[in-house]
Amino acid sequence: MERPTWATVVGILVIIFGCLGLLGSILSLMTPMVLDIQENIMQVSKEAAREAMESEEGKNTEVDPDQMLKMMDQFMSLPPWYGSWKMLSGLLAFPLYGLYLFSGILLLQVRPIGIKLLYISFAAVLAFAVVNLVVIFSSGSFIVMAGSMSKGLTIILNGVLLVVLLLGDKRAFLRGAGTPQEHESPLGLP
Numbered sequence: 001m002e003r004p005t006w007a008t009v010v011g012i013l014v015i016i017f018g019c020l021g022l023l024g025s026i027l028s029l030m031t032p033m034v035l036d037i038q039e040n041i042m043q044v045s046k047e048a049a050r051e052a053m054e055s056e057e058g059k060n061t062e063v064d065p066d067q068m069l070k071m072m073d074q075f076m077s078l079p080p081w082y083g084s085w086k087m088l089s090g091l092l093a094f095p096l097y098g099l100y101l102f103s104g105i106l107l108l109q110v111r112p113i114g115i116k117l118l119y120i121s122f123a124a125v126l127a128f129a130v131v132n133l134v135v136i137f138s139s140g141s142f143i144v145m146a147g148s149m150s151k152g153l154t155i156i157l158n159g160v161l162l163v164v165l166l167l168g169d170k171r172a173f174l175r176g177a178g179t180p181q182e183h184e185s186p187l188g189l190p
Helices: 005-029 031-054 065-076 082-108 112-139 148-167
Strands: none
Touching: 005 031, 005 082, 005 112, 005 148, 031 065, 031 082, 082 112, 112 148
């Protein structure tokens, strides 16, 4: 029996999303380096803002430089635990998205285990995205919350793919599936 169209579509999308998840997990592992760079940029920005506010043009405005710098800090600040969380998140995501990618490959190969692994992968990816959303919103940081859109999109897309998987005809994935004619020899022998 041929691979169903839904399996081809879901398998290809799972492979693409799995590769993106692996890439994201690698980028999460680089968070400490990125946070150091961000801190340096913030220091330079604060100094430039202070100099601009103390210049002749800046003195003519009604903006308090200390108030503006405080607002900048609140907008861009990260909780102290965020770097550690991103490292842990990256370490957890790597094998998770590896399994996700592997299950998509097995689905395209019409392997019965591919369906089972895909159920497990979808459940794990959805749970991981929900945990990430909880962490993001508990951070209270605007810059961290800006990343919540990708987690929400992960939940929506994987939810849709899970529904397609649940509703799809899985007869092609059963061992020995097919009509008796497909299993008969050309000579009609058993």
